[in-house]
Structures are given as C-alpha cells and as structure tokens.
Amino acid sequence: MSDNLHHDEVTGVDTTGHDWDGIKELNNPLPRWWLWCFYITIVWGILYTIAYPAWPLVQGATAGVLGFSTRAEVAVDIAAVEAQNAEVSAQLASADLSTLAVTDPAHQYGVAGGAAVFRANCSQCHGSGAAGVQAAGYPNLLDDAWLWGGSLEAIEYTVRHGIRNEQDFDARWSEMPAYEEVFTAEEIAATAEYVLSLSGSDHDAAAAAVGMEIFAGECSSCHGDAGMGDPELGAPNLTDAIWLYGGSRDKIIETITYSRFGVMPAWGQRLSEAEIKAVTLYVHQLGGGE
Amino acid sequence: MSASEDQPLYAPHEPIFPRRVKGKFRTLKWWILAITLGIYYITPFLRWDRGPNLPDQAVLIDMAGRRFYFFWIEIWPHEFYFVAGLLIMAGLGLFLFTSALGRVWCGYTCPQTVWTDLFILVERWIEGDRNARVRLWKADWDARKIRLRVTKWIVWLLISIATGGAWVFYFADAPTLAVTLVTFEAPFIAYSTIGVLTATTFIFGGFMREQVCIYMCPWPRIQAAMMDDDTLTVAYRDWRGEPRGKDNLRRAKAAAATAENAETITAQAGPGAARYKATPYPNKPLNTPAPTPHLNADGIGDCIDCMACVNVCPMGIDIRDGQQMECITCALCIDACDEVMEKIGKDRGLIDYLALSDEGREREGKAPRPIWQHVFRLRTMVYTAIWSLVGIGLVWALFVRSDISLTVEPVRNPQFVTLSDGSVRNTYTLRIRNLTGEDREFRVLLDSDDILRIGVEESSGIPNHVIVPANETLSVRTYVTARPQDPASTRDRTDLSLWVEDVLTDERAGEDTVFNGKGS
Structure with missing residues (x-):
C-alpha cells in the first residue's frame, strides 16, 4: 500500500496522481457502458455536423450532406397548411362578402387570415392595431368614420384598387384643390373658421359667416352643403369629431391652402382574391364596419 | 504519471445476484409493489360518470382538449397551479420522508426499485435463486442457458410492454385505445411512446438496475442535504458485531447451548475490558468514537460473517462498511441478518434502522432513544408544516373555485x-x-x-x-x-x-x- 504513492488510505481508492496543495483527486472510474455512451455521443456529434449544416465558413456554413435546411422545412410546412386551407380559401375567394354568414367557416377563416394579411401588408401605415396614425393622414380603421364608405363592398373596392393609384385605372381618386393661389390668406382663414363651426368647435362667428359663402361656392360640391362629406368622392365629413389631418385651426388652414392627398396601393395587383376578401372581412369587423 | 497510467479506465462491472430473503421488510415491499403496480395498471380503466359531453375516464390527461380529469376534479389550463402545487407537495413530501427515514422513497416506492424487484422476482422464478444464477452466469452458452435466458427476456419484455402500454392509457380513453392498439389503428405517438417506455423498462429493470441509481439518478447526491443525525437509516451495529468471523458461529452456538455458561462468561468478562481492535473499514467515519465493550463476553462480535446481508443486497454493497451512497435503504439486509441472528440465538437488529445520534449513545452503553423522538424534530415539523400549508391552500382553492x-x-x-x-x-x-x-x-x-x-x-x-x-x-x-x-x-x-x-x-x-x- 504505502509503496504506491497514488493510493488513498482513507477511502481505499487510487488517486489520479495529481496533487494541488496536498489535495488529491480520487480516481473512481465510470463503468464501461457509461463511457461508451459518452463516446457514442461524440461520434454522433461528428456525424451530425457532417449530415447537417454546421461549420461556419467565411460566407455561410457547410450545407451538410443530407441537404437539410430549416427554410425548406418551413416552405413544406407552409405548403401543407395552404393545402389544408385550399378548400375554405377557394370558398372565400368566390364568396359574396355581403351575404356571407358570420358563422360560415369561410368567414371565420377570412377574419383570422385577414389579421395576418393586415399585419404583413397594412400595418406599416395603419398600425398593428389598425388605429392609423392620429392626425397624420393614416386613417383609423376602428372608428365609425369612412372616407370611402365602411360597407364590406366599399372596403373591398378600396383594398382592391387603392387610392390615388396610378397603376390602377379604377383606383379611388379624390381631388381637393390647393387654394393657395385661389384665395387670399384672409379668405382661407375665414373658411377655416366656418369649417370649425361645422363641428361645433370654438370659432370666430363673424369670420365664419364670410367663410360660409366661400364654402358654399367652392367646397360644398364635394363636402356637401352641410359639410357632411360624400363617401362616393372620398370627401370627409367635416361635422364630426374625427380629423384625418388634425382639427386645429392651423391644420385646417394648412389643409385648405395646400390640399391633402392620401395614397394607398392597389392590393388587387399584389394579393390573391382570398387575401383581399380576408383582409376586407378583418377590417370590417374591427369595430367600425357599416 | 506512470502509476496513474496503470489505473483502470473503466470501473469493472460486478454482476449482482440478490438472494431470496424473507422477513417483515420483504413482506412490506411485496405489498407496496403489488399496490403501486396495481394502481398504475388499473387506474386508466376506472370509470367516472361526469354527465354528457365529458369523458367518463376517472383519470385522464386530455392533451388535445387541454383538460386534466381526476375523479371529481377537472383542471383547466388556467388552473395549472394545482399541478404546480401538487409537484411542490410531492417534493416537500420527499424531503419530509428523507429527513425522517432516509432514502425510504428509493428503497420502497421508486419505480426503478419496484420494477427491478419485479424483474428479479421473474429472474428467480425462471433461473433459480442466487447460487443457481451465479452458476448459470458462469456457464457456457448451451441449450439450457439459452432457453432460460430467452424465457426470462420474453417475460421481462411482456412486463415492459405492459408498462409502456399502461402509460398511454392515461392520455386517451383506455378501452377505446386498447382496441385500436391491437388493431393497429392507434396514433403513431401511442406506439412510439410504448416503444420508448418498453425499451427503458426492459433495459433499466433488467440490465442497468443499480447502475441507474448509482450513475444516473441525481437523488442520492442531493439527499444528504435533508438528512441529519436523527434520520433513521439502515445501519450495522459494528460495536455489537465486531470483531466478526466465521469462527463466531461455533462459539455462539456453544455460548447459547447453556444459558448458565453464557452468564458465567458475561460475568467474567465484565464491562470495560479492552477486547476490541479497531477494524480497518475503508468507509468508516473518521470521528467514530473508540469502540466500547458490548455484551459479547468472549470478545467475539455477533457478526458471523455469513455474508447474508451482502448476498441479498440489490445494490451489491456491504452495509457493514457503513453508510454509502449506493445504499437505497431497502432494508433487505435487515431481514437477512435477523433471520440469521434468530438461527444462532442472538438478538435481532445487528443490522437495523438506526439514527446516527443513537450510535453514539449505544457505543456508550446507553439505550437508544425512542423512534418518535427521532421523527418528531424541528426539521420534520417544518417540512410537515410547509407541506400542510400548500395542501390546505390547494384544497381551499379547490373548494372556492367557481365553475x-x-x-x-x-x-x-x-x-x-x-x-x-x-x-x-x-x-x-x-x-x-x-x-x-x-x-x-x-x-x-x-x-x-x-x-x-x-x-x-x-x-x-x-x-x-x-x-x-x-x-x-x-x-x-x-x-x-x-x-x-x-x-x-x-x-x-x-x-x-x-x-x-x-x-x-x-x-x-x-x-x-x-x-x-x-x-x-
């Protein structure tokens, strides 16, 4: 015993022979099966790096002999889901939205799928919650005010053809003139006072009386005699509490002076029929649909 | 360096052939085995009427429907804290039992122990008891050995399949699934789960056995944190047993032959005589007090070194070496030793459930403290209190929850x-x-x-x-x-x-x- 320098008397176990400030490590070897499991994991690891993408290179990484890629796998999964949805998707594509029952599977599929379409394509301007950007020209789709109408039919048309879109002949097209060179600043200010009065905001009654005449001559053709607007022309209702570009005196003067032009892509050129109908259903049920 | 190179790279495999044993702990373990396995196999087939639209299986984990049914209780996903609470109670319960009774979970109720017990039982029925199995192990592969081995493996495999099969019944309507499993119409996941559990049961219960406890299970390494001097564990009274020796058998018989003779010897010896030599156990605690004299009049310990305790041990250790990490406190060595002690006319309990604090007292010649004094102490009270609080909280939550x-x-x-x-x-x-x-x-x-x-x-x-x-x-x-x-x-x-x-x-x-x- 004592002639073996690497034997621990207390435990009766050999040590590894390593000595750190008098502390020695006992050598309790593991069973063969246990170590073989360990060796197998090493071999497995090496084989895995050969079979699958693993080693980073300067550009990209080794592809692996099995040709596996997560991107391809996702593509397969997506194709599988699309195949699964093909039938209901075709139903939605051919459906007349105004008569489609809420309980219809195609309707439910449309609302759920429309949410995804909206997040991918619409949320950049209208916001992920569809609240638009307040007073900055991106309409809030949750409220009950619609420039171009809030029925399913009207929304579908807007989505399909877009607004002021030169690539689509049928696009919605509003034309508010810029009055910078038509009226003097005083006249524009007076018109603004009248517009303020329409929605019951604070205003200068005397100036508004002057503005009323200008409004009747220039603005009422689109906005209506009472300023109620006209969804056929995309003319906003000026009597309500919603201002697409802001309802302050300065903002209204700015709008009259320089005009406003909202634009929206014609999604008919980019989305499938089912996607257009899905996003229409989704937008319609957000809380403002007519 | 040269010396370390001579050392083995692998721990040698030492096959273990536990001998049959009879006694109160073995009987208790048979009962626990029967009850726990019975619960496991039968539960999925119990029915419980919940009215229309709901499954009538008493215990069902409905993954697809995201419901857990347990008799009259139905757990929804938002009530998962019940499961968390039960797991906390299970953990604290384990702490409580470990601090009071050592590795009682390992020795009696751990599935690894229960199934290994069952597999050893099958092994003994087919191949015979320890000596026959040792002979068979050493024997060449002839027709008889192949026949016995294959028979054993088939029975093991059937038990394993039943084990994996019972598991999947908890996740679907058991009678329906049983039929579809046989007609090969069950979902793939059912077959793969059965396959995996069959393989693990077969390998862990049949071949790995004590290796699972020693090398794979983390529990033995954590348990020491819950144990203290008052924890009852299986221990060997070395102050009574040592010095051991085969020769003792003869002497013990002689001593027991006439009570008179024995009394004389006791009287002659008297207390305090220095008759013990410290025995060089490898694992003996360094702070063990010097051995003190015991009843053994002739300077010979009660242990006759018959190796019964070693032969019955499913972990292949010698309990006389003291507390060891490998010991699952299954208490079979107690049964084995008691049997022998009875035969040679000595008191039972040479190997016994013993608290470390009593060891010191017994060495000083005092009587051990009663068991309740070991069990009811601050640590177990605290565990019980926390365990009860969680339990009361869960029961309260169960009663106040609205439908x-x-x-x-x-x-x-x-x-x-x-x-x-x-x-x-x-x-x-x-x-x-x-x-x-x-x-x-x-x-x-x-x-x-x-x-x-x-x-x-x-x-x-x-x-x-x-x-x-x-x-x-x-x-x-x-x-x-x-x-x-x-x-x-x-x-x-x-x-x-x-x-x-x-x-x-x-x-x-x-x-x-x-x-x-x-x-x-």
Missing part, C-alpha cells in the same frame, strides 16, 4: 378610439369560461361610479347576452363607450369592473379593469 370564470383583456393598441360623435370607446376582450357540462347564457354587466355604456359583440339575440357552450371558453369583444359629455371621456383613467351573470342562477364572475379617456 364560471371571466378574464378581461383590455385592448391597448390603441388605448381608445374617438368616434365621429366625439364619444370615446375602449375595447375589451372578455374570455368567459364555462366549466360545466351544459351551455350557459350570461348577461354581461358593467359596474362603475361613472357613466359608461356597454355593448357586446356577437350577442345571442338579446343585447349583451352571450351563450357559452358547455366546457368551453368564449372570447367576446366588448365595447365600453363614454359620450363626450361624460367625465370619463376626458379623464385619463376611470375604474370599472366587468361582470358576467348567469341568467338562470345569477352566479357571477367579474374582473376590475380601467377605462382610458382622452386625458387632459
């Missing part, structure tokens, strides 16, 4: 919507859970000190009434509106609560939330 519940999720993107008439509208998603087996109609109510109006989408014909199907959660969007003249429309935040009320029973569930106005 309807409501969660209100305010839509915060955007926080509010201004409508064309200047009203301010907030949107809330109400999740109404109907935990009963019948459709229920609820009216949705709003409660606030301020003037607010409520409107529920997808109402059931009557405004603000919704029908929640049986055993389902219904999500409904609810609008709360403040008119321009209402203070809530211009205030920053207004408190309100939303309620659902069963139209038939008036049972209610509600949640407080906030209405966001335009702010000042």
Whole structure:
C-alpha cells in the first residue's frame, strides 16, 4: 500500500496522481457502458455536423450532406397548411362578402387570415392595431368614420384598387384643390373658421359667416352643403369629431391652402382574391364596419 | 504519471445476484409493489360518470382538449397551479420522508426499485435463486442457458410492454385505445411512446438496475442535504458485531447451548475490558468514537460473517462498511441478518434502522432513544408544516373555485378610439369560461361610479347576452363607450369592473379593469 504513492488510505481508492496543495483527486472510474455512451455521443456529434449544416465558413456554413435546411422545412410546412386551407380559401375567394354568414367557416377563416394579411401588408401605415396614425393622414380603421364608405363592398373596392393609384385605372381618386393661389390668406382663414363651426368647435362667428359663402361656392360640391362629406368622392365629413389631418385651426388652414392627398396601393395587383376578401372581412369587423 | 497510467479506465462491472430473503421488510415491499403496480395498471380503466359531453375516464390527461380529469376534479389550463402545487407537495413530501427515514422513497416506492424487484422476482422464478444464477452466469452458452435466458427476456419484455402500454392509457380513453392498439389503428405517438417506455423498462429493470441509481439518478447526491443525525437509516451495529468471523458461529452456538455458561462468561468478562481492535473499514467515519465493550463476553462480535446481508443486497454493497451512497435503504439486509441472528440465538437488529445520534449513545452503553423522538424534530415539523400549508391552500382553492370564470383583456393598441360623435370607446376582450357540462347564457354587466355604456359583440339575440357552450371558453369583444359629455371621456383613467351573470342562477364572475379617456 504505502509503496504506491497514488493510493488513498482513507477511502481505499487510487488517486489520479495529481496533487494541488496536498489535495488529491480520487480516481473512481465510470463503468464501461457509461463511457461508451459518452463516446457514442461524440461520434454522433461528428456525424451530425457532417449530415447537417454546421461549420461556419467565411460566407455561410457547410450545407451538410443530407441537404437539410430549416427554410425548406418551413416552405413544406407552409405548403401543407395552404393545402389544408385550399378548400375554405377557394370558398372565400368566390364568396359574396355581403351575404356571407358570420358563422360560415369561410368567414371565420377570412377574419383570422385577414389579421395576418393586415399585419404583413397594412400595418406599416395603419398600425398593428389598425388605429392609423392620429392626425397624420393614416386613417383609423376602428372608428365609425369612412372616407370611402365602411360597407364590406366599399372596403373591398378600396383594398382592391387603392387610392390615388396610378397603376390602377379604377383606383379611388379624390381631388381637393390647393387654394393657395385661389384665395387670399384672409379668405382661407375665414373658411377655416366656418369649417370649425361645422363641428361645433370654438370659432370666430363673424369670420365664419364670410367663410360660409366661400364654402358654399367652392367646397360644398364635394363636402356637401352641410359639410357632411360624400363617401362616393372620398370627401370627409367635416361635422364630426374625427380629423384625418388634425382639427386645429392651423391644420385646417394648412389643409385648405395646400390640399391633402392620401395614397394607398392597389392590393388587387399584389394579393390573391382570398387575401383581399380576408383582409376586407378583418377590417370590417374591427369595430367600425357599416 | 506512470502509476496513474496503470489505473483502470473503466470501473469493472460486478454482476449482482440478490438472494431470496424473507422477513417483515420483504413482506412490506411485496405489498407496496403489488399496490403501486396495481394502481398504475388499473387506474386508466376506472370509470367516472361526469354527465354528457365529458369523458367518463376517472383519470385522464386530455392533451388535445387541454383538460386534466381526476375523479371529481377537472383542471383547466388556467388552473395549472394545482399541478404546480401538487409537484411542490410531492417534493416537500420527499424531503419530509428523507429527513425522517432516509432514502425510504428509493428503497420502497421508486419505480426503478419496484420494477427491478419485479424483474428479479421473474429472474428467480425462471433461473433459480442466487447460487443457481451465479452458476448459470458462469456457464457456457448451451441449450439450457439459452432457453432460460430467452424465457426470462420474453417475460421481462411482456412486463415492459405492459408498462409502456399502461402509460398511454392515461392520455386517451383506455378501452377505446386498447382496441385500436391491437388493431393497429392507434396514433403513431401511442406506439412510439410504448416503444420508448418498453425499451427503458426492459433495459433499466433488467440490465442497468443499480447502475441507474448509482450513475444516473441525481437523488442520492442531493439527499444528504435533508438528512441529519436523527434520520433513521439502515445501519450495522459494528460495536455489537465486531470483531466478526466465521469462527463466531461455533462459539455462539456453544455460548447459547447453556444459558448458565453464557452468564458465567458475561460475568467474567465484565464491562470495560479492552477486547476490541479497531477494524480497518475503508468507509468508516473518521470521528467514530473508540469502540466500547458490548455484551459479547468472549470478545467475539455477533457478526458471523455469513455474508447474508451482502448476498441479498440489490445494490451489491456491504452495509457493514457503513453508510454509502449506493445504499437505497431497502432494508433487505435487515431481514437477512435477523433471520440469521434468530438461527444462532442472538438478538435481532445487528443490522437495523438506526439514527446516527443513537450510535453514539449505544457505543456508550446507553439505550437508544425512542423512534418518535427521532421523527418528531424541528426539521420534520417544518417540512410537515410547509407541506400542510400548500395542501390546505390547494384544497381551499379547490373548494372556492367557481365553475364560471371571466378574464378581461383590455385592448391597448390603441388605448381608445374617438368616434365621429366625439364619444370615446375602449375595447375589451372578455374570455368567459364555462366549466360545466351544459351551455350557459350570461348577461354581461358593467359596474362603475361613472357613466359608461356597454355593448357586446356577437350577442345571442338579446343585447349583451352571450351563450357559452358547455366546457368551453368564449372570447367576446366588448365595447365600453363614454359620450363626450361624460367625465370619463376626458379623464385619463376611470375604474370599472366587468361582470358576467348567469341568467338562470345569477352566479357571477367579474374582473376590475380601467377605462382610458382622452386625458387632459
């Protein structure tokens, strides 16, 4: 015993022979099966790096002999889901939205799928919650005010053809003139006072009386005699509490002076029929649909 | 360096052939084995009538439906804290039993122990007891050996398949699944689960056995933290047994032959005589007090070194070496030793459940303290108290929980919507859970000190009434509106609560939330 320098008397176990400030490590070897499991994991690891993408290179990484890629796998999964949805998707594509029952599977599929379409394509301007950007020209789709109408039919048309879109002949097209060179600043200010009065905001009654005449001559053709607007022309209702570009005196003067032009892509050129109908259903049920 | 190179790279495999043993602990273990395996195999087939639309299996984990059924209790995903609480109780229970009785879980109820016991039983029926098995192991592979081995493996395999098979029955309707399994119509996951569990049962119970406990299980390494000097563990009374020796058998018989003779020897020896040599056990605690004399008059310990305790040990250790990590305290060595002690006319308990604190007392010649004094101590009381608190909490939660519940999720993107008439509208998603087996109609109510109006989408014909199907959660969007003249429309935040009320029973569930106005 004592002639073996690497034997621990207390435990009766050999040590590894390593000595750190008098502390020695006992050598309790593991069973063969246990170590073989360990060796197998090493071999497995090496084989895995050969079979699958693993080693980073300067550009990209080794592809692996099995040709596996997560991107391809996702593509397969997506194709599988699309195949699964093909039938209901075709139903939605051919459906007349105004008569489609809420309980219809195609309707439910449309609302759920429309949410995804909206997040991918619409949320950049209208916001992920569809609240638009307040007073900055991106309409809030949750409220009950619609420039171009809030029925399913009207929304579908807007989505399909877009607004002021030169690539689509049928696009919605509003034309508010810029009055910078038509009226003097005083006249524009007076018109603004009248517009303020329409929605019951604070205003200068005397100036508004002057503005009323200008409004009747220039603005009422689109906005209506009472300023109620006209969804056929995309003319906003000026009597309500919603201002697409802001309802302050300065903002209204700015709008009259320089005009406003909202634009929206014609999604008919980019989305499938089912996607257009899905996003229409989704937008319609957000809380403002007519 | 040269010396370390001579050392083996692998621990040699030492096959273990536990001998049959009889005794009170073995009997207790047979009972526990029968009861635990019985519960495991039979439970999925117990029926429990829950009425229509609900499964009638007493214990069912319905993954697809996200429900856990346990007799009269039905757990929904939002009540997962029950499962968490049960796991905490299981953990604390393990702490409690470990601090009181050492590795009693390992020795009696751990599935590894129970199935290994069963497999060893099968092994003994087919191949014979220890000596026959040792001979068979050493024997060449002839027809008899092949026949015995194959028979044993087939029986093991059948047990393993039944083990894996019973597991999947907890996750689906057992009788239906049993039929589809046989007709090969069951889902792939059922077969793969059975396959994996069959393989692990077969390998762990048949071949790995003690290796699982020693090398794979973390529990032996943690348990020391819960044990102290008062923990009852299986131990060898070396102050009574040593010095051991085969020769003792003869002497013990002689001593027991005439009581008179024995008394004489005892009287002659007297206490205090230095008759013990310290025995060089490898694992003997360094702080062991010097051995003190015991009853053995002739200077010979009670241990006759018959190796019964070693031969019955399923872990292949010698308990006389003291407490070891390998020992699962299955107590079979106690049975084995007691049997021998009885035969040679000595007191039982040379190997016994013993607390470390009693060891010191016994070495000094004092009597051990009663068991209850070991068991009822601060540590076990604290574990029991925490365990009970969690348990009482769970039972309380179980009794007060309603069979309807409501969660209100305010839509915060955007926080509010201004409508064309200047009203301010907030949107809330109400999740109404109907935990009963019948459709229920609820009216949705709003409660606030301020003037607010409520409107529920997808109402059931009557405004603000919704029908929640049986055993389902219904999500409904609810609008709360403040008119321009209402203070809530211009205030920053207004408190309100939303309620659902069963139209038939008036049972209610509600949640407080906030209405966001335009702010000042």
